[in-house]
Amino acid sequence: METIKVAVVGFGTIGSGVAHLLLSQQQRIARHAGCRLQLQYVVDPDLTRPRNVQLPEGLLTADLSKVADDPEIKVVAQLIGGIEPDRSILLRLLESGKDVVTANKALLAQHGPELFERARQLGRSIAFEASVGGGIPIIAAIGQSLTANQIVSLSGILNGTSNFIVTMMEESGVEYDQAVKEAQRLGYAEANPAMDVDGTDAAQKLAILAQLAFGASVPWQSIPRVGIDSLTSADLRYAGELGYRIKLLASANLTQDGLELHVSPTLVRSGYPLAEVRGAFNALTVVGDAVGPVFFHGLGAGQMPTASAVVADMIDTVVGRTQITFRRLEMWPTRPSPVSLCDHAGRQARYYLRFRVDDRPGVMAQICGILGNHQISIASVIQHEPTEEEQGSSVPLVIMTHTASEGAAQMAIEEINYLDCVQPPSVRMPVLDESSDVVE
Amino acid sequence: METIKVAVVGFGTIGSGVAHLLLSQQQRIARHAGCRLQLQYVVDPDLTRPRNVQLPEGLLTADLSKVADDPEIKVVAQLIGGIEPDRSILLRLLESGKDVVTANKALLAQHGPELFERARQLGRSIAFEASVGGGIPIIAAIGQSLTANQIVSLSGILNGTSNFIVTMMEESGVEYDQAVKEAQRLGYAEANPAMDVDGTDAAQKLAILAQLAFGASVPWQSIPRVGIDSLTSADLRYAGELGYRIKLLASANLTQDGLELHVSPTLVRSGYPLAEVRGAFNALTVVGDAVGPVFFHGLGAGQMPTASAVVADMIDTVVGRTQITFRRLEMWPTRPSPVSLCDHAGRQARYYLRFRVDDRPGVMAQICGILGNHQISIASVIQHEPTEEEQGSSVPLVIMTHTASEGAAQMAIEEINYLDCVQPPSVRMPVLDESSDVVE
Numbered sequence: 001m002e003t004i005k006v007a008v009v010g011f012g013t014i015g016s017g018v019a020h021l022l023l024s025q026q027q028r029i030a031r032h033a034g035c036r037l038q039l040q041y042v043v044d045p046d047l048t049r050p051r052n053v054q055l056p057e058g059l060l061t062a063d064l065s066k067v068a069d070d071p072e073i074k075v076v077a078q079l080i081g082g083i084e085p086d087r088s089i090l091l092r093l094l095e096s097g098k099d100v101v102t103a104n105k106a107l108l109a110q111h112g113p114e115l116f117e118r119a120r121q122l123g124r125s126i127a128f129e130a131s132v133g134g135g136i137p138i139i140a141a142i143g144q145s146l147t148a149n150q151i152v153s154l155s156g157i158l159n160g161t162s163n164f165i166v167t168m169m170e171e172s173g174v175e176y177d178q179a180v181k182e183a184q185r186l187g188y189a190e191a192n193p194a195m196d197v198d199g200t201d202a203a204q205k206l207a208i209l210a211q212l213a214f215g216a217s218v219p220w221q222s223i224p225r226v227g228i229d230s231l232t233s234a235d236l237r238y239a240g241e242l243g244y245r246i247k248l249l250a251s252a253n254l255t256q257d258g259l260e261l262h263v264s265p266t267l268v269r270s271g272y273p274l275a276e277v278r279g280a281f282n283a284l285t286v287v288g289d290a291v292g293p294v295f296f297h298g299l300g301a302g303q304m305p306t307a308s309a310v311v312a313d314m315i316d317t318v319v320g321r322t323q324i325t326f327r328r329l330e331m332w333p334t335r336p337s338p339v340s341l342c343d344h345a346g347r348q349a350r351y352y353l354r355f356r357v358d359d360r361p362g363v364m365a366q367i368c369g370i371l372g373n374h375q376i377s378i379a380s381v382i383q384h385e386p387t388e389e390e391q392g393s394s395v396p397l398v399i400m401t402h403t404a405s406e407g408a409a410q411m412a413i414e415e416i417n418y419l420d421c422v423q424p425p426s427v428r429m430p431v432l433d434e435s436s437d438v439v440e
Numbered sequence: 441m442e443t444i445k446v447a448v449v450g451f452g453t454i455g456s457g458v459a460h461l462l463l464s465q466q467q468r469i470a471r472h473a474g475c476r477l478q479l480q481y482v483v484d485p486d487l488t489r490p491r492n493v494q495l496p497e498g499l500l501t502a503d504l505s506k507v508a509d510d511p512e513i514k515v516v517a518q519l520i521g522g523i524e525p526d527r528s529i530l531l532r533l534l535e536s537g538k539d540v541v542t543a544n545k546a547l548l549a550q551h552g553p554e555l556f557e558r559a560r561q562l563g564r565s566i567a568f569e570a571s572v573g574g575g576i577p578i579i580a581a582i583g584q585s586l587t588a589n590q591i592v593s594l595s596g597i598l599n600g601t602s603n604f605i606v607t608m609m610e611e612s613g614v615e616y617d618q619a620v621k622e623a624q625r626l627g628y629a630e631a632n633p634a635m636d637v638d639g640t641d642a643a644q645k646l647a648i649l650a651q652l653a654f655g656a657s658v659p660w661q662s663i664p665r666v667g668i669d670s671l672t673s674a675d676l677r678y679a680g681e682l683g684y685r686i687k688l689l690a691s692a693n694l695t696q697d698g699l700e701l702h703v704s705p706t707l708v709r710s711g712y713p714l715a716e717v718r719g720a721f722n723a724l725t726v727v728g729d730a731v732g733p734v735f736f737h738g739l740g741a742g743q744m745p746t747a748s749a750v751v752a753d754m755i756d757t758v759v760g761r762t763q764i765t766f767r768r769l770e771m772w773p774t775r776p777s778p779v780s781l782c783d784h785a786g787r788q789a790r791y792y793l794r795f796r797v798d799d800r801p802g803v804m805a806q807i808c809g810i811l812g813n814h815q816i817s818i819a820s821v822i823q824h825e826p827t828e829e830e831q832g833s834s835v836p837l838v839i840m841t842h843t844a845s846e847g848a849a850q851m852a853i854e855e856i857n858y859l860d861c862v863q864p865p866s867v868r869m870p871v872l873d874e875s876s877d878v879v880e
Contacts, residue, residue, distance in 0.1 A: 021588055021730060032587035034768055129585065135731035137577075137585030144761070145569065145577030147472040148461055148751035273737055276716060290461060291575035291748035294738035297713055298731065308730035311588035319768055321584070321761050328474055328759055 002035040004318050007067040009089060010079035011044035011051060011060065014103055014130075017307030018077050020053040022314075033315045037075075041067050064089060068096040075317045077101045077310050087111050094124045099322065101313040103130035103306055109204035109220040112211065113332040125326035127313035132158065132205045133282050135305030136298040137312075142213050142286060143329050149288025151213040154252040155266075155432060156284035157277050158205040160300045161196035162228045162248040164188040164280045166265075170236045170245065176229065188280050199225035199248065199263040206250040206261060211331055213286070214252065215338045216259050224344050225263035235354060235427055238382055238398045239267050242352075245275040249432065258342035267352050267431040273297070274432065345407030350379065353399040353409075354427040355416065359386050363421045367397070370419075374412040376404040394423050400431070442475040444758050447507040449529060450519035451484035451491060451500065454543055454570075457747030458517050460493040462754075473755045477515075481507050504529060508536040515757045517541045517750050527551050534564045539762065541753040543570035543746055549644035549660040552651065553772040565766035567753035572598065572645045573722050575745030576738040577752075582653050582726060583769050589728025591653040594692040595706075595872060596724035597717050598645040600740045601636035602668045602688040604628040604720045606705075610676045610685065616669065628720050639665035639688065639703040646690040646701060651771055653726070654692065655778045656699050664784050665703035675794060675867055678822055678838045679707050682792075685715040689872065698782035707792050707871040713737070714872065785847030790819065793839045793849075794867040795856065799826050803861045807837070810859075814852040816844040834863050840871070 006022070008015050022029065022039040030036045042055055045062050067073055076098045080086045086107050093100050100119070102108070108115070108131055119126050129139045133156075142151065157163050161183060168179040180197070183189035195201050200220075207220035228248050239246050244267040253260045268275040273295045277283040282300025287293045299305035316322045357363045368378060382398040401409070409428060417424040446462070448455050462469065462479040470476045482495055485502045507513055516538045520526045526547050533540050540559070542548070548555070548571055559566050569579045573596075582591065597603050601623060608619040620637070623629035635641050640660075647660035668688050679686050684707040693700045708715040713735045717723040722740025727733045739745035756762045797803045808818060822838040841849070849868060857864040 017730075025588070025590075028590060029588065031770075032768060135728075136734055137581050140580060140585045141577050144756065145580045145752050146748065147755050148465070148469065148748045150465075150468060271716065273713070273716065276711065276713065288575075288748060290457075290744040290751075292739045292745055294576055295736070297735035297737075298733060304730040305732055308586065308588045308728060311730075312585050315587050316584065319764050321764050324759050324761050324764075328472060330471075 001030060003038050004033070004035050004075065005038050005040040005070070005073045006075045006077070006314060007041045007043065007073050008039065008077045008079065009043045009064065009067065009093070010081070011042050011046070012079065012081065013303045014306045014310065015042065015044070015077070015079045016051045016053045017303040018079065018310045019055060021307050021311045023053070029311065029315060033318045035318060037314065037318060040070065040073055043067055064092070068092055071097065073098065075099050075101065075314050077314060079103055079310065081106070083107055083110055087115070090115060091118060094119050094122050097124070099125045099317045101127045101310055101317060103128070103310055105131040105201070105204045105208060109207040112208070113217065116332045117334060119326070125317060125323045127317055127322045127326070128208070129313050130306050130309035132208055133284060133296070134298070134300040134302065135308040136282060136284070136296045136300060137309070138284055138296055139212065141294070141296065142209065143325060146286065146288050146291060146294070149290045150254070152254050152287045152289055154209055154213060154284060154286055155274060156209070156250045157247055157274060157282055158250045158284070158300065159196050159202045159248060160280035160282055161189045161193055162202070163277060163282070165197065166228055166231065166236070166246060166248065167278045169231065169233050173233050175233055176231055197229045198227035202248060202250040202263045206252060206263060210252050210259065210261055212329065214254065214259050215330070216341065217332055217337045218261060218341065223261045223263060226265060228265055231265055234396065235429070238354065238396070239352065241382060242380065242400060243270050244268060244431070245270055246429065247274060247277065249274070254339070255342055257346055258340040260342050260344070260347050262344065262347070265429050267429055269432070269434065272432070272434065345405065345410070347406040348403050349406065349430040349433065350403055351401045351409050352427070352429045352431060353401065353413065355397045356394045356423040357397045358421040359393065359395045360421065364397070366419055366421065367416055370415050371399070371401070371412050374404070374408040376408055376412055377402045441470060443478050444475050444515065445478050445480040445510070445513045446515045446517070446754060447481045447483065447513050448479065448517045448519065449483040449504065449507065449533070450521065451482050451486070452519065452521065453743045454746050454750065455482065455484070455517070455519040456491045456493045457743040458519065458750045459495060461747050461751045463493070469751065469755060473758045475758060477754065477758060480510065480513055483507055504532070508532055511537065513538065515539050515541065515754050517754060519543055519750065521546070523547055523550055527555070530555060531558060534559050534562050537564070539565045539757045541567045541750055541757060543568070543750055545571040545641070545644045545648060549647040552648070553657065556772045557774060559766070565757060565763045567757055567762045567766070568648070569753050570746050570749035572648055573724060573736070574738070574740040574742065575748045576722060576724070576736045576740060577749070578649070578724055578736055579652065581734070581736065582649065583765060586726065586728050586731060586734070589730045590694070592694050592727045592729055594649055594653060594724065594726055595714060596649070596690045597687055597714060597722055598690045598724070598740065599636050599642045599688060600720035600722055601629045601633055602642070603717060603722070605637065606668055606671065606676070606686060606688065607718045609671065609673050610680070613673050615673055616671055637669045638667035642688060642690040642703045646692060646703060650692050650699065650701055652769065654694065654699050655770070656781065657772055657777045658701060658781065663701045663703060666705060668705055671705055674836065675869070678794065678836070679792065681822060682820065682840060683710050684708060684871070685710055686869065687714060687717065689714070694779070695782055697786055698780040700782050700784070700787050702784065702787070705869050707869055709872070709874065712872070712874065785845065785850070787846040788843050789846065789870040789873065790843055791841045791849050792867070792869045792871060793841065793853070795837045796834045796863040797837045798861040799833065799835045800861065804837070806859055806861065807856055810855050811839070811841070811852050814844070814848040816848055816852055817842045
């Protein structure tokens, strides 16, 4: 049986998991690859930090040129994270004739066009299943299995940290700050979780999916995004009363006006698959015009789930599937995008609105009047009797609207916030539209 | 752009859907395939029956040799269904040098070894994504995306007709016969639904998945199977009281004693993804040793979902991915199976038991005594006060057990059925074990 030499660059959590699989599961991997994958080097500047995998003598090196200059090494898993030096290393590996596997969504969202164009010029491939959804085969599903479809919409829970925090707030009734602390204590959130909780990570993954599913080249920074950092347990409770859960969703919808993308805490009807995703799990609903809705659920991060996707990509590259897929995907082509982005303000959605209002006559009429002026009609209202502490002070008023445009909703809220009887900030979240899922 | 000629054999529901996609989505398909797919012939003995797709003049023919003898036709979707003449036609197409795409699970479960061996001998490929789970990319996920994993278990709702019937019984409280009639009226069940409701269809699909995920060559007839045809709405109600739903699950579990396969109505804890699958949807949980549980959900049958999978397979074949995958999968190899089947009687599970018992003293003690003699311990019991009609006659007794062996459970039930105070038949259903899903 032939032996193919491979290498891992970056000996962090994911790199250790990949090295562990390559070293401990040689027979299994050889059966799927049709040849032995021999781990030749693991490259990392830190040679001493303890990791949870034992490398054979001589494998660990700080010298990238040992990999770059070895023509026998065909496939490299590049798992450093961050932008630089990851970008430069990836380019150097491509230029040294390696096919590359990466899990770095930030790098792809930022420099995808440059990296993919360079790989095409050099006749090399980049595999990136692990960059979105960890071990869930989302990239393969959209890029290979659903190619007979026009993808109509994507809605995903793509950030496990946020979902863990929101689930904890919902199940334990704790507020955001306390849930973050607990997530940090349990290892589900970084010391600085900003990129996870403010929607950046989800927007980067959505930019990759938008390119894959719609051919839309979208700088991730231009995707409207709201994180979970201002979510309150009260909103989760009111949503529950209305029959919904709140999830941080990354959404793409192909409308008559073009492609609409956003990341936002979103109300999802209880019992709907995306609503039931708990803890650190990720999930994605893809709706295709032929297949209807397909739902994927699994661990979107973590050492071994991510390593599972990286090693599968290495096997795919060794057997030659990746090279075919890479050519056919045409990710970030130099020609113009076949789909235009639609104006975010024109997006249509139902909205959950929460105001803090004075508990006195006429308030409801004023607010409803402004909504009506903006052509926003009301589907349901929750206003409970004020509690003893609330007597005479402000009380929450929750309104679910019928379908309205994003622009109208935004203007109405701004106007309402100017009312004397309203204490900003007010809360506004979209409700997931399930109508595109109805295929039967 | 190059043109590749393709053909469809079988102009039924699925064949019409495939022809529709090939004719109406030429540009989309060409983008993914890198070449034009030209539908050259649709072969069917019935030239006159109306279908919901309009074929251009000259495409429809009853003469298979037009396809077999045309060397320019490279890829054929073979969509007849049943065993013969499907088997002979598939062999003839392979021998004529065609790569074949099929949705026929019955044929693969029955003649997979012969067909795949012949394809290997001839250097041809067979793609079969549509054979299990309709439009859900289950075959690609297990065969390509999860190859870094040892699959530990599979649990699937693989028959949409059964799930539709069970969902209707649960939601409307109707009994089996009435639910079947309603499913037939709505087109979710055939005039003779035997193969769907008795577990045959699910067992055939499980045999394909067992080969794909575990390399286990298992005649589908040897898979222990129980259908939904003896399910009562009372059992669905009691399961609900205990916090479970009942689903017809096809299950494969890799145990220390070997691979354990079965199809059975199974109690699944409410809120668990498989429990929430409603109506005609299919779903599958795959647990891998690295990735943990991955859950797939979508339309497992129907014209366009199935056509979506068939056309994706045709594209995969045209670009060359199928040929690589086909070689690496080694489905039904001539060498012996790497995994042995374990004795079904040794299988460990928790059980739901329902007895009809006389409403008099000492009954519970007798039944619990027999269970104890067989080392089966009791987790919970439901026995309600008898209703007015039940006074003095028999009442239902529901028992949930702790983990016990299948053999012990079966023997205990047989013994209990001989008691004077028990009116057979008694009901016994396993409870889905979620312990292998706990990865964190």
